[in-house]
Amino acid sequence: MNATALEKFQAAFPDATCKVVLESVVINVQPDKLESTLAGLKNDPAFNCGLLLDVTGIDYKDYPETTDTRFYVVYTVRNWQDNLLVQVRTPVVDPEKGIPTATHLFDSALWGEREVWDQYGINFHNHPDLRRILNHYQFEGHPLRKDYDIRKGQVCIGNDSLEKEIRARLAINGVAESTMKDINTEIMFLNLGPSHPATHGAIRILTALDGETIMANVNEIGYLHRGFEKTSENLTYNQIIPLTDRLNYCSSMMNNIAYVKAVESWLGVEITERAQFMRVVLSEFYRVLDHLVCIAANMVDMGGLTNYWYLYNEKEAAYDFISRLTGARLTSSFTRIGGMYRDFYEGWESDLELHLRDIEKGIGDSIKLVLKNRIVHDRTKDVCVLSAEDALSFGFTGPTLRASGVPFDLRKDAPYYNYESFDFDVPVGSKGDIYDRIMIRFEEMFQSIRIIRQAMKSIPDGSVFIEDSQIVLPPKADVYNNIEGLANHFKLIFEGVKTPAGEWYDSFEAANGELGFHFVSDGSGRPYKLKVRPPCFYIMGGFHKMVEGNMIADAVINLGSINIIGGELDR
Amino acid sequence: MALGLEAKLGDNVMTSTLDYIVNWGRENSLWPFVYGTACCAIEFMSTAASLHDISRYGAEVVRFSPRQADLLLVCGTVSYKQAPILKRIYEQMPEPKWVIAIGACASSGGIYDNYCTVQGIDTIIPVDVYISGCPPRPEAILDALMKIQDQIKGETVLEDRHKDFKGILD
Ligand code: SF4
Numbered sequence: 001m002n003a004t005a006l007e008k009f010q011a012a013f014p015d016a017t018c019k020v021v022l023e024s025v026v027i028n029v030q031p032d033k034l035e036s037t038l039a040g041l042k043n044d045p046a047f048n049c050g051l052l053l054d055v056t057g058i059d060y061k062d063y064p065e066t067t068d069t070r071f072y073v074v075y076t077v078r079n080w081q082d083n084l085l086v087q088v089r090t091p092v093v094d095p096e097k098g099i100p101t102a103t104h105l106f107d108s109a110l111w112g113e114r115e116v117w118d119q120y121g122i123n124f125h126n127h128p129d130l131r132r133i134l135n136h137y138q139f140e141g142h143p144l145r146k147d148y149d150i151r152k153g154q155v156c157i158g159n160d161s162l163e164k165e166i167r168a169r170l171a172i173n174g175v176a177e178s179t180m181k182d183i184n185t186e187i188m189f190l191n192l193g194p195s196h197p198a199t200h201g202a203i204r205i206l207t208a209l210d211g212e213t214i215m216a217n218v219n220e221i222g223y224l225h226r227g228f229e230k231t232s233e234n235l236t237y238n239q240i241i242p243l244t245d246r247l248n249y250c251s252s253m254m255n256n257i258a259y260v261k262a263v264e265s266w267l268g269v270e271i272t273e274r275a276q277f278m279r280v281v282l283s284e285f286y287r288v289l290d291h292l293v294c295i296a297a298n299m300v301d302m303g304g305l306t307n308y309w310y311l312y313n314e315k316e317a318a319y320d321f322i323s324r325l326t327g328a329r330l331t332s333s334f335t336r337i338g339g340m341y342r343d344f345y346e347g348w349e350s351d352l353e354l355h356l357r358d359i360e361k362g363i364g365d366s367i368k369l370v371l372k373n374r375i376v377h378d379r380t381k382d383v384c385v386l387s388a389e390d391a392l393s394f395g396f397t398g399p400t401l402r403a404s405g406v407p408f409d410l411r412k413d414a415p416y417y418n419y420e421s422f423d424f425d426v427p428v429g430s431k432g433d434i435y436d437r438i439m440i441r442f443e444e445m446f447q448s449i450r451i452i453r454q455a456m457k458s459i460p461d462g463s464v465f466i467e468d469s470q471i472v473l474p475p476k477a478d479v480y481n482n483i484e485g486l487a488n489h490f491k492l493i494f495e496g497v498k499t500p501a502g503e504w505y506d507s508f509e510a511a512n513g514e515l516g517f518h519f520v521s522d523g524s525g526r527p528y529k530l531k532v533r534p535p536c537f538y539i540m541g542g543f544h545k546m547v548e549g550n551m552i553a554d555a556v557i558n559l560g561s562i563n564i565i566g567g568e569l570d571r
Numbered sequence: 572m573a574l575g576l577e578a579k580l581g582d583n584v585m586t587s588t589l590d591y592i593v594n595w596g597r598e599n600s601l602w603p604f605v606y607g608t609a610c611c612a613i614e615f616m617s618t619a620a621s622l623h624d625i626s627r628y629g630a631e632v633v634r635f636s637p638r639q640a641d642l643l644l645v646c647g648t649v650s651y652k653q654a655p656i657l658k659r660i661y662e663q664m665p666e667p668k669w670v671i672a673i674g675a676c677a678s679s680g681g682i683y684d685n686y687c688t689v690q691g692i693d694t695i696i697p698v699d700v701y702i703s704g705c706p707p708r709p710e711a712i713l714d715a716l717m718k719i720q721d722q723i724k725g726e727t728v729l730e731d732r733h734k735d736f737k738g739i740l741d
Contacts, residue, residue, distance in 0.1 A: 154651060155654070201609070227685035230685055249613060319617065
């Protein structure tokens with residue numbers, strides 16, 4: 001980010017204070033100017049930030065530095081074409097009164113703001129549907145406020161009926177009350193989930209059906225809300241790594257890498273060349289694994305069980321291979337701030353090649369069953385189509401966005417870890433239907449394998465750790481044999497890696513899309529606040545847009561095609 | 572649960588022979604209902620896949636309706652929001668039924684000691700076997716299945732297990 005860009009912002013928003021933090025421009029505005037600022041960012045061709053990535057609140061109650069108000073709300077927007085990342089911060093004087101909503105500008109604000117309300121109790125005027133999203137409907141209080149005790153659980157009995165919401169959706173879609181009352185045109189309500197084989201986890205999908213056609217759809221999530229963000233506030237930076245495994249558990253190592261990358265970027269740490277290459281190899285390998293499971297499960301939804309075995313067996317074999325490297329099949333926890341847990345073992349390269357070949361074979365077999373398969377074509381082509389505008393407005397990223405024809409990939413558009421030096425393509429869809437979403441995942445696997453082969457060819461030797469006693473644990477010989485080493489080890493374990501006070505956002509192209517982390521640090525070894533920007537969450541927020549007007553059976557395969565992973569969706 | 576003739580007969584040679592036959596049938600044809608919520612469910616998928624092949628133990632008929640299942644596998648974290656659903660599914664399963672808590676989360680809340688996570692599903696429903704691990708390996712899941720089979724061997728049709736159970740939702 002250069003100085004002229006900043007001047008451009010300052011000139012466009014004279015009442016705001018703008019500064020540059022890492023890769024992003026941070027704009028501080030008063031609530032009354034919030035709407036105009038966000039509208040300006042979105043509509044002004046000079047900025048063209050049409051992708052609202054995330055909305056989050058911050059509670060400064062225990063923050064060492066005093067701020068003008070206790071609560072702040074932060075909107076993170078992006079111009080995907082020019083790699084422009086902007087955060088708009090606004091103080092919230094009275095959380096009850098709140099601030100104006102951004103839902104009329106960005107559809108992704110619908111769920112983003114609901115989460116802020118649920119977790120922080122900050123109101124948004126004129127939000128059409130402000131209610132709890134992650135916590136259950138009988139929950140009292142707002143858990144991410146600093147004065148909410150982390151262990152205060154609240155028992156829930158029963159289930160929210162969602163009747164009001166689905167009726168509102170029906171009204172929006174132009175189904176009149178009289179149609180619903182008439183016995184001939186009566187609408188049937190059908191509920192899938194929360195525990196249903198089609199939901200691949202716990203999600204509740206409520207539909208209003210006319211015959212088999214979905215007239216309206218409302219979804220409820222939060223069944224796997226495990227308090228990642230609140231728990232993180234009590235852990236040191238390195239202790240959080242195991243928790244990140246469990247966000248998207250189909251590609252655990254990608255979360256590990258995304259997380260440490262975010263911390264390292266704030267510390268200003270440049271990891272060693274070898275570690276960078278390792279991270280590329282491993283994250284691409286995990287991208288393949290993630291897509292394998294997604295497609296395998298999707299095919300099962302369509303009735304193709306044979307496909308499942310071709311794809312899943314490769315994944316199963318890869319788990320044992322991974323456990324040789326990390327010690328665990330699923331939950332890798334393989335990164336550390338400043339490098340990797342350890343180097344590749346001897347013989348890794350040949351093992352990897354063997355697995356890549358098996359995987360290629362598995363995918364090849366599966367593709368053969370799919371490509372000319374009439375059932376797959378009939379069921380997926382022109383079904384659950386989402387336009388590029390809608391996808392952007394709902395905050396889609398990753399393969400689901402690319403299927404709608406938007407060629408945005410952080411590996412190309414904001415490269416990290418030398419991605420610019422690898423030769424690979426970013427597949428883009430033409431329609432935005434289920435077929436595109438499946439095929440993009442198939443193609444991405446081949447591209448990832450290409451990257452892995454290139455990276456393994458040019459991976460340099462050397463350490464996988466940087467040398468910095470403030471960040472990386474000393475060698476065990478030092479810990480056992482001299483007092484400095486021991487004290488160093490002790491301090492790092494107990495106090496954690498200290499980060500300078502401040503706030504930042506950093507993101508990574510995970511298997512499902514942009515996985516971002518928004519941190520607030522008070523200078524200690526534990527984050528003051530940590531918010532995840534999960535790709536799934538916003539994709540699920542646009543689910544109704546994809547399925548309304550389609551058949552109920554299509555909704556099931558659509559859910560499989562967008563790869564919703566509970567751990568990441570609900571955190 | 573004894574409802575028919577065996578209830579009248581009580582504990583005698585007839586019922587113990589009946590036990591033997593019934594248990595033999597039950598233990599080798601468990602029909603699981605997979606209540607998969609999180610990461611542990613992926614390991615269940617591995618258990619069912621070709622390599623570990625759960626059908627070697629007669630338990631491959633995974634049912635997606637609790638009404639047709641007699642083994643509840645709880646794989647993953649259960650939050651307070653989910654607790655009523657889990658309880659309802661358990662109640663919908665006909666007797667006799669067994670429950671395995673797969674993984675640290677289902678057994679005790681695991682690493683999530685916080686406001687939204689139930690600290691062990693045995694606060695909601697009775698559990699027969701717990702598996703440690705985060706996630707447990709597929710072998711551990713098979714091991715738990717064999718434990719259930721062993722347990723079934725010693726059961727009798729006369730006894731009504733867990734009738735006094737009281738959880739936080741009762
Ligand atoms: S025990 Fe571990 S692997 Fe299993 S659901 Fe809990 S966090 Fe995930």
